[in-house]
Amino acid sequence: xxxxxxxxxxxxxxxxxxxxxxxxxxxxxxxxxxxxxxxxxxxxxxxxxxxxxxxxxxxxxxxxxxxxxxxxxxxxxxxxxxxxxxxxxxxxxxxxxxxxxxxxxxxxxxxxxxxxxxxxxxxxxxxxxxxxxxxxxxxxxxxxxxxxxxxxxxxxxxxxxxxxxxxxxxxxxxxxxxxxxxxxxxxxxxxxxxxxxxxxxxxxxxxxxxxxxxxxxxxxxxxxxxxxxxxxxxxxxxxxxxxxxxxxxxxxxxxxxxxxxxxxxxxxxxxxxxxxxxxxxxxxxxxxxxxxxxxxxxxxxxxxxxxxxxxxxxxxxxxxxxxxxxxxxxxxxxxxxxxxxxxxxxxxxxxxxxxxxxxxxxxxxxxxxxxxxxxxxxxxxxxxxxxxxxxxxxxxxxxxxxxxxxxxxxxxxxxxxxxxxxxxxx
Ligand code: ADP
Ligand code: MG
Ligand code: ZN
Numbered sequence: 040x041x042x043x044x045x046x047x048x049x050x051x052x053x054x055x056x057x058x059x060x061x062x063x064x065x066x067x068x069x070x071x072x073x074x075x076x077x078x079x080x081x082x083x084x085x086x087x088x089x090x091x092x093x094x095x096x097x098x099x100x101x102x103x104x105x106x107x108x109x110x111x112x113x114x115x116x117x118x119x120x121x122x123x124x125x126x127x128x129x130x131x132x133x134x135x136x137x138x139x140x141x142x143x144x145x146x147x148x149x150x151x152x153x154x155x156x157x158x159x160x161x162x163x164x165x166x167x168x169x170x171x172x173x174x175x176x177x178x179x180x181x182x183x184x185x186x187x188x189x190x191x192x193x194x195x196x197x198x199x200x201x202x203x204x205x206x207x208x209x210x211x212x213x214x215x216x217x218x219x220x221x222x223x224x225x226x227x228x229x230x231x232x233x234x235x236x237x238x239x240x241x242x243x244x245x246x247x248x249x250x251x252x253x254x255x256x257x258x259x260x261x262x263x264x265x266x267x268x269x270x271x272x273x274x275x276x277x278x279x280x281x282x283x284x285x286x287x288x289x290x291x292x293x294x295x296x297x298x299x300x301x302x303x304x305x306x307x308x309x310x311x312x313x314x315x316x317x318x319x320x321x322x323x324x325x326x327x328x329x330x331x332x333x334x335x336x337x338x339x340x341x342x343x344x345x346x347x348x349x350x351x352x353x354x355x356x357x358x359x360x361x362x363x364x365x366x367x368x369x370x371x372x373x374x375x376x377x378x379x380x381x382x383x384x385x386x387x388x389x390x391x392x393x394x395x396x397x398x399x400x401x402x403x404x405x406x407x408x409x410x411x412x413x414x415x416x417x418x419x420x421x422x423x424x425x426x427x428x429x430x431x432x433x434x435x436x437x438x439x440x441x442x443x444x445x446x447x448x449x450x451x452x453x454x455x456x457x458x459x460x461x462x463x464x465x
Contacts, residue, residue, distance in 0.1 A: 100182030189220030
């Protein structure tokens with residue numbers, strides 16, 4: 040028990056209207072309230088935001104939240120405002136008056152604003168912002184710095200952002216201000232690199248498990264012809280996943296449109312979702328899927344944010360993801376209700392080249408793709424064990440419970456026959 044424990048519980052119930060913490064949330068909250076630097080590693084959707092939003096309300100002063108995506112920050116500020124938690128946002132595209140208002144808040148000893156969200160380039164490039172933040176610190180009002188998606192610091196992460204490199208100055212500029220980094224990237228390599236870059240070596244690492252015991256993982260051999268692929272998808276939707284909801288991920292807008300059209304021609308109710316659609320059409324597609332008018336959405340990775348459907352029973356990857364982190368996140372949208380769901384990947388060699396031309400932009404990206412390929416090519420080891428290793432965890436050798444194709448069918452020859460059957464049976 041800590042001096043703040045009663046307050047923490049009160050804020051959880053009364054302001055966030057949440058009944059209980061998820062694993063490791065309270066650990067993260069207590070360590071940052073104790074003033075320690077910490078990295079919080081939890082899968083997407085596990086509830087990392089609460090780990091800095093709640094502490095922000097426990098002590099006086101301002102929490103700075105650094106996040107790479109404006110849309111994510113807007114969502115958070117909106118949902119905090121609904122809860123009557125005063126939060127502000129400042130980006131490079133904010134109107135002048137808003138920017139001025141936020142700059143004032145940093146100087147204003149009487150402000151009631153608790154959280155200020157900023158993009159990393161604000162910290163890196165805005166002298167005025169930094170000057171005011173310094174003032175805030177000098178007045179003893181800089182309570183905490185939260186860095187969301189903190190793996191973006193590291194070139195070894197799957198999502199490197201150059202502006203995140205500048206965040207290394209924070210721990211020197213503001214000694215005694217706890218830094219809380221949050222990410223769903225768990226590899227030791229990236230976590231060490233992040234600590235070095237932020238200058239918080241040896242900080243606490245608070246990690247919750249990535250194990251999703253109710254997800255069944257499977258690889259299917261992907262036919263070389265488009266016709267063959269569509270036929271597999273058709274069978275899966277018509278037989279194995281009849282009446283159930285799911286997502287089919289592919290890696291290009293064109294593929295998502297073509298596949299959706301072909302599946303519709305075969306009498307299936309599917310929607311299409313990608314970044315080139317206007318927000319209205321996207322919302323419509325999402326809603327139709329939610330209401331079960333569409334059995335599946337054929338989507339690019341643009342379909343991800345804001346999915347809160349708990350009974351997603353299947354995620355089919357028509358094309359491999361560009362990294363295991365991405366795969367875990369995309370497939371993890373299945374089975375949020377805790378009931379069995381299936382994550383099926385169609386794999387063929389040609390797709391490696393297709394995906395690799397897309398990921399060349401960042402250092403280490405081929406390494407990440409390699410992790411994905413290793414997962415697909417593996418024919419002997421439990422798929423869940425490979426996932427566990429990737430996230431530096433040990434789920435125990437016997438924990439799979441036949442929830443992957445390898446453990447279900449250790450004999451490779453038999454498994455190949457079963458690939459065919461997988462589409463027909465049920
Ligand atoms: P992450 O950043 O880890 O991907 P979020 O912070 O966006 O996840 O949280 C995902 C969802 O989980 C949000 O809708 C949030 O309100 C909800 N949530 C967080 N913590 C809890 C909890 N302890 N109990 C119930 N819901 C929670
Ligand atoms: Mg998050
Ligand atoms: Zn297994």
